[in-house]
Structures are given as C-alpha cells and as structure tokens.
Amino acid sequence: MTAGNSDPSKASGESPFGISSQVGGESWNYVSPAALVFSLLSTVLTGCVFGYFFGFVASIVWTTCASVFLVGLITLSMRMSRGDESATVPAIVCNIVLVALWMVNAIAFWQTGHPAAMVMGASGAWTWILHILLGGQRNRHVMAITMSMPAVTLLYFLISVSWIDYPFWIALASTVSAIMMIMTLGQSAKISHENYRRQQSATGDAKAMRSKLEFAIESVGDGYFEIDLQTMIYTPNPKFARSLGSDGGERPTAELREFIHPEDADAAAANLAMCVGDVADGWNQDLRIKVASGEYRWMTLRARVLATGDNQRRLIATLVDLSIRKQLEAEMREAKEAAIASAKAKGEFLANMSHEIRTPLNGVLGMAQALETGNLTVEDKEKVAVILDCGKSLMALLNDVLDLSKIEAGKLEIASVDEDFVQAMSRTRKLFQAQAEEKGLDLAMLVDEAFPKRLRFDPVRVRQCVSNLLSNAIKFTAAGSVEVAMSARTLRDGGSLVSVRIKDTGIGMSEEAVGRLFGVFEQADSSTTRRFGGSGLGLFISRQLARMMGGDIVVESREGKGSTFTLTFVAQESVAAAPATTETPQAGRARGSLRGVKVLLTDDNAINRQVIRLFLAPHGCEITEAANGREALDKLSSQPFDIVLLDVHMPVMDGKEAIGLIRASSDSWSQLPVIALTADAMSGDRERYLAMGMTDYVAKPVDQRELISKLSVSLGLSGAAAAVKTGT
16 A cells, blocks of 8 residues: 555655656655555455455455556656656546545445454554655645545544444543544644645755755856765766766766876875875865866865765865966966066166276266366366266266166165264255355255254165255256255154255246156156256155155145255164264374375276376375286285275176185285275175175275275274365
C-alpha cells in the first residue's frame, strides 16, 4: 500500500530515486523498486485473505483493482516528475480511489467479526492515516479527502464496538473519545501540512540561494569546483570544465595536478593536504592553470572547507583569471624600469654635461676674475664685468637645471644646521645692495623684535629662495623700493614657522599671470623673457624647496601696483651654541694670512691650474703644480706642503684614488687638509667626496672668494686675518 512515501525522512519531497515532482500544487513521491515490490506483494496477500472470507471472485476483483490503481498512481507520479502537468488530476483520482479500495477492504474485514480480520481492518486504516500524515502532500483539500476516509473508518470501528459490547455510559464515553481522537488526527494532519509547507519553502529558498551563489560565482570568477574530502572526488562547474577542455563530471582529484603548472603544483598539493587533515580550513594562492588552448594562465584560487548536513566535509574553490592583471603588472614593471633607466641616463647626461660645461667656464670666469683684480681702465673693467655677469647668468641657469633634475628625481635633500638667520639674511641683502642702488631703489630689511636669535635650518636652500625672490623684485622694479620683512611664529612641536615677505613697487601681474607663475619654464608672459631675461625655473624651484622645508611661497600682486612674495618654512630651535673660533696647529704657524702657505695644486687642465694660480698669487701662496694623482703623491713624498687642492677627474690616477692613498699613508702628510676642486656639482657629490676623506669641496667654476674662504677655514685661519684684498 502506498500513496506517498512511508519514510518520514523523505517528507521533504525527494524520493529514494532522487526525483521529486511538484506540479499543479501537488507533491507525489513514488517508491523505490523494493518498496514497489513490497506494496504489490502486500496487496496480493491481503487479496488472498480477503478471498478466504468472501470467496475467490471477490478476491480477484479487489486485488486486480487495488493493483491497477497502485501501478497507475506510480506511473502518473513518474510522469509528473518529468514535468507532465496533464498527469496531476489523474494521479489525485488514482490516490483517492486506492485509499477507498483499502477502506472497503478494512470495513469488510471488520464486518466478519473475526478477531484476526478485525485487527487487519483496523491496522489498514491506521496504516493509511500514517501514510497520509507522513506522505508530504501539500494540497490541503486532497489531504483532507484522503484523510477523511481512514479516519471515518476508524471512527466507525470504535463506535460500533462501544455500542454493541458496553453499557450506555461507557459507549457514550468511548464515542466521545473516538471523536476527540479523530479531531486530534485532523489537527496532526494540519500541523503536518504546515510543517511540510515550511520545509518546502525552506528547500525552495535554499535552492534559490544556491542558484544565486552559483550565478554570482560564475559572474565574478572564471569557474569553481568542489572536492569531497572523504572520497577525494572533484566536480568542476561547466564553465571551469570548458576552460580546461574537459567534459566535466566527477573525477579523481589527482587529475587536477595535470592542469597546474609544475612550479605551483607542490604548494597547491601541500595546502590541500592540510585541508584534508583538518589542519587548515582553506587557502588562497596565485597559480598557473593550463587551459584548453594548452597555454598556462595565471589565476587566483580561493579555497574554503565547508561542513555539509550529513557531517561530510567539502572543499569549495573559486578561480579568477589574472592574465590581464599580470600583463598590466608586467607592462607597469617594464615601464617603471624604463623610467628608472631614463632617469638614470638623464642624470648621467646632466652630470657629464655639467662637468663639460663647468670645466671651460671655470677658465672663462677665472680669467675674468683675475683680470678684474688688475689695473684696468674703466672701460675695460666694464667689459670684464659684462663677462662675469654673463658667466654668472650661465652658471645660474646650469644650477637651476641641475636643481630641477634633483627635484624630479627626489634626490634633493635639505641639510639643516644651526645659524643666525638674521645675519644670514643681512649678508644676502648686501649681495643685492649694489644692484638696487644702481637702479635707485631703496632696499630695506625689517625684523620682528621677537625673532629668534639662532635657528636650525638649511641656509643654502633658504638663501637660494630669498636670492631668487630678491633678484626678481629688483629686476621688475624700475622705481620705488624693495622691502624684506622677517617674522617667526612658534609651532606646537617647538619649532618655528619663519616668514620672509618681499614686497616691491614694480610692474605687478594680472591674475592670469599669477596663475601660471610657478610652472616650469613659465613667466608672467612672453614679453617678460624678452625684456628681462630668465629661464622661468627659479620660482618653480624655490617653491619646491620651500615645500620640502615644510612651507610654501605665495604671491599677491596687482598689475601696475607691485607684488608681494611670502616665503615660509619650518625651522627648529637651535641645539648648539654659536661656534667658537678654534685654531689648528697650522693657524699658529700661518701668521694670520695665506702668505707663505705651501699649496700643492693638482689638476690635469693647464688652464684650470693657471686660474687657481692667478687667484692665489696675490695672497703670497707658494704653489707647486701636479698634472695627476701620481705626480701629487710623488711631490708629497719629496717636499712639505700645508694644503692640497685636488681635481677629481684626471688621467693616470684620479683624485678619488689619490685621496684614498693619501689617507692610508703612514707618512706625516697623510693628515694634510685636501680640498676637492671638481666640476661634479650634482646632489650628493659634496657629501660623497667628504666621505672619501676630502677636507672640503669647491665646485667649478671656482669663485675666488669662496676658494680663499675654504683655504682659510681648512688651515684654521680667522676670517678677518685671511680677508686679504681680492680686488672684488
């Protein structure tokens, strides 16, 4: 007997065949082959018992009808499972008729009055009630109809027994009890139906969620697969199977290794083994997978272990194709390497060009400075002044280009030292005083009373910024004044925000001109370059320097009304007292001047040697020349010297090798002061040569006053004693 599934665990709608039909609002679960055999066998045996009491013909009729409707119900249920909606109503009819046949059989057995037959009749009714309650039908009306037949049959059995065999009051109590029992069965049927509906709803939601997840995985990634960690069988989804060029379906997990690049396979296998051993719950890995075309593609594998409802563990793994990302990364890496190579080549080119330009320029400016100290006519002095101005303009442009290169490469560094800022600005003002007086301008400097006496800052870079702003202010002001005002504001960290405001009464600028003022190679307009000259680099570099020092440069200007540039930067509180003047052993011997100082001048360029000789000759220095490092070492070994001026790039032996041998020597001259004279003026060159053992560093073209100052400092002479007239 069956009209559903007698196994309560199958009430959710899935049969032992794994097929469920839910068509037309009805769910029919057909039996397995074994259950079908048992049902038919039960029908035939019941028919035999039926024949015992009612004859052979009645047995044949009932058995045939019950078997036909049983097979019909199963056949129609199978059609419904395949989506045949036309089988729904016939299946319901077959189910109702089948139940009715069995209830006729039960009542007939009961009517015999035979104890065994009555038990079979009652058992049949109860069995159908259980089938209906546990069968999982979700059509309430069909369930009510089929349930009413065995329920009424049972009620008839109970009442008939009670009123025949028992007194009135017991029969009445039995009747009420039977009715209550039937009502309880009805309530149970209702609850069963509601539970079934909730279960079906939950199952539907779970299937919908699974479909959504599968859709999401397939939409975002490039496939996924599952591995049963007990059987080690993996199942790829269709998308991943197609990408591998396989037919899909369940396969041994060992076959996956064939698709993984040999260099990645061991790591993947080790991670999988950890998941199988319950040591890890998943892993992420970038690996190469062989696709259907035979090529390997980079993919990201994300694997997680999930516990299923049957206490089994499955590993779910998704894959995302990284080919495009890896290609972009490779292109970016190549572009970065090319950019680095380009920047390196640019730096080397600028360094070489700087060296090649500075070397002849050293001769030009050196000779011009030497001429300037001679007895020249006024006209000749003016000509020499023009040469010096042009040479200095060329040097300024070269230095600007080098600074721009350093800024772009991120190699320009800020070197802070303790210094009197006001005094440093006073010296800077004096450099521009003559230029301002020539144009009839009043160059004033105002200092806030609360300005700190000493600060820690980079005097070279600050002076570079202020000099650029002062130079521009004087250049673009025809009449009136230029004012430099300094103030400082204490910051929370103990430092100071220094402000230098440079205000002029010059030509001013429009808002449009101000907007492009700080661009590279930009000036207010094209006529500015023709009238006043300049490369347009100074302000850009100055602003970058200010920002590197924690400040900025801003401008306020009105056309025809002048401009106000404000430089700000962060300076720290001075941590050292003003440096005390110390004397070296040479200082006592030097008699307070450079006269008689023995200088070993080493340079392979005869013009450079001649320039340095002309610079030092007025100071009474005794100069010995050498053309390379080897000659310098030989002369140091043969006669005493007080100081060495050493070029870096020379044939036979360059300055770098020579300074190493000088400092490594055990002779007394190993500790002589050595000043590097070089055209290397890129960022870090000075620090590099000082680290080699040089005492100081002078970049070419050599400035006469700077050289005399460096000589005096290296020999321990005071500035006043060494300040012999240079003629400038």
